[in-house]
Amino acid sequence: xxxxxxxxxxxxxxxxxxxxxxxxxxxxxxxxxxxxxxxxxxxxxxxxxxxxxxxxxxxxxxxxxxxxxxxxxxxxxxxxxxxxxxxxxxxxxxxxxxxxxxxxxxxxxxxxxxxxxxxxxxxxxxxxxxxxxxxxxxxxxxxxxxxxxxxxxxxxxxxxxxxxxxxxxxxxxxxx
Numbered sequence: 489x490x491x492x493x494x495x496x497x498x499x500x501x502x503x504x505x506x507x508x509x510x511x512x513x514x515x516x517x518x519x520x521x522x523x524x525x526x527x528x529x530x531x532x533x534x535x536x537x538x539x540x541x542x543x544x545x546x547x548x549x550x551x552x553x554x555x556x557x558x559x560x561x562x563x564x565x566x567x568x569x570x571x572x573x574x575x576x577x578x579x580x581x582x583x584x585x586x587x588x589x590x591x592x593x594x595x596x597x598x599x600x601x602x603x604x605x606x607x608x609x610x611x612x613x614x615x616x617x618x619x620x621x622x623x624x625x626x627x628x629x630x631x632x633x634x635x636x637x638x639x640x641x642x643x644x645x646x647x648x649x650x651x652x653x654x655x656x657x658x659x660x661x662x663x664x
Contacts, residue, residue, distance in 0.1 A: 504549045548623065550631050554638050575643060590632060593629035
């Protein structure tokens, strides 16, 4: 299990770097477009579509944000619950999140397949749209793994070590 968690964390870290690179490229082409438009009076064609693609690519950083616990949390009510209720609430919300991520991700994969069949393209660039649907779908599906990692690590932090060890021994005995 620990190896699986490390692999998922490494995968999300790699995806984060890809997303960061997309932001840097987005920044560069936006600056170029502004310079070309105002200094030379000639905007670059296709920059809007390229920007849309790069913004979609940045969405792959969502999984890393989940794994690293990098989102705004408002614990005004939930933090006042007893520890077991708090953990149960977090697990319940993780299940809801996984269902939502699965629905959105799978629908985007279906849209990618449909886009291939109808040969949908961007208007100016003429490139196919299906890769962007697929990237976005995979981003949401990666969030399922990230939610799993976050939830497991959150529970590990809260459980006392003796309880966790006793559970491992109990599971090992059941397997035998």
